[in-house]
Amino acid sequence: xxxxxxxxxxxxxxxxxxxxxxxxxxxxxxxxxxxxxxxxxxxxxxxxxxxxxxxxxxxxxxxxxxxxxxxxxxxxxxxxxxxxxxxxxxxxxxxxxxxxxxxxxxxxxxxxxxxxxxxxxxxxxxxxxxxxxxxxxxxxxxxxxxxxxxxxxxxxxxxxxxxxxxxxxxxxxxxxxxxxxxxxxxxxxxxxxxxxxxxxxxxxxxxxxxxxxxxxxxxxxxxxxxxxxxxxxxxxxxxxxxxxxxxxxxxxxxxxxxxxxxxxxxxxxxxxxxxxxxxxxxxxxxxxxxxxxxxxxxxxxxxx
Numbered sequence: 001x002x003x004x005x006x007x008x009x010x011x012x013x014x015x016x017x018x019x020x021x022x023x024x025x026x027x028x029x030x031x032x033x034x035x036x037x038x039x040x041x042x043x044x045x046x047x048x049x050x051x052x053x054x055x056x057x058x059x060x061x062x063x064x065x066x067x068x069x070x071x072x073x074x075x076x077x078x079x080x081x082x083x084x085x086x087x088x089x090x091x092x093x094x095x096x097x098x099x100x101x102x103x104x105x106x107x108x109x110x111x112x113x114x115x116x117x118x119x120x121x122x123x124x125x126x127x128x129x130x131x132x133x134x135x136x137x138x139x140x141x142x143x144x145x146x147x148x149x150x151x152x153x154x155x156x157x158x159x160x161x162x163x164x165x166x167x168x169x170x171x172x173x174x175x176x177x178x179x180x181x182x183x184x185x186x187x188x189x190x191x192x193x194x195x196x197x198x199x200x201x202x203x204x205x206x207x208x209x210x211x212x213x214x215x216x217x218x219x220x221x222x223x224x225x226x227x228x229x230x231x232x233x234x235x236x237x238x239x240x241x242x243x244x245x246x247x248x249x250x251x252x253x254x255x256x257x258x259x260x261x262x263x264x265x266x267x268x269x270x271x272x273x274x275x276x277x278x279x280x281x282x283x284x285x286x287x288x289x290x291x292x293x294x295x296x297x298x299x300x301x302x303x304x
Contacts, residue, residue: 001025001148002046003063004054006077007095008035011121012067014128015094015153017043022152029054051077055084061115061145065092070101070247078105087113090142094119096248099172102137106167115142116167120174131155135177136163137170179252182245182269184222192226196234206230245273 001024005016008030016026020043029048030036040047048054055062062085068074074097081091091109093102093116102118109116120135121127132153136143143163154160164173195203209227213219249270256263291297 001063002027002058003065003149004029004048004058005065005067006030006051006054007067008032008039009067010125011094011127013039014125015065015067015132016045018128018131019149019152020044024149024152027054027057051081052084055081060086060088062086062089063092063146063149064090065094065119065149067094067121070095070097075101075105078109082109082112082114085114088115090115090117090145092117092119092146093171094121096120096174096178096246097171098247098251099137099168099170099175102171103168106137115139115145117142117146118167118170120170120172120177122174122177127153131160134161135170135173136161137165137167137172138163139166175248175251175255178246178248179263179266179270181222182249182252182273183265184220186265186269186272188222188226205234241276243273243276245270245277249273 003019003024004027005012005019006029008016008028012030013035016028016039019026025046026043027046027048028036028039029051033049036045036047039045046057048057051064055064058064064081064085066074066077066081068077074093074095078091078093085091091114093105097118099118102116106116106118115138117136117138119137121132122135123130123132132155134150134154136146136150138146140163150161151157164170192205192209195208196205206227209223209230213223213227249266253263253267253270256267288299292299
């Protein structure tokens, strides 16, 4: 098979590498010409100088996989790409788009006879070595066409990928996946901070996380990564206490509200990330001021 990959960043570039090693021909384009040249040299990727050039180097059904930032970049690229394609061709959005956008885009492309697949893609920088977990939404016909490509990207042909439902369901599944991820990360962070705070025991967090990796009910890939990090540095003095949040965590909480489903762990995990991003601490300053006003409690003043 031959397909095009547009967007060759950390994820897109490694996906090209895995596809090539799986025997899939890939035409690749990125605005960074040096990235295109390097992948062409190292992996035998067919270099393209533009999206138009990439499409021209495909034969039907033409498949174009996008690995771009969600929102306007993906929207604009799909709008620009559609006129270059014909009935029976397929666009895949492998980024972290909102599932509502994927449903809308899929319906718009279907009116023109162009297939669409939304692929929730998990695996991060380890996907090249371990394979990617792919949660895809599409019609049965599009999913069947895409199966060899999904099998090449996944950990194995028979696992790590699934056609989970119609267009939009792939990104919806990945959205909930990321919400769960937030909760798991927050639980590990809180538990390990409690262990570290019990100074009288002088606990070795690297030892404990490594211990938990074997036969414990909390063993997981997140724990594996945490244990590895703590082997090198338990104090984490060089790491700023700032945790960004992706759109998917927010969308998960909104979905819980829309469905009227209680999701306190996922919601609080998102709120804790917001707390880490608050560099001014204005809300906490107000709390201290109010406490002083009604109870006369002392206010701790900054050096400034």
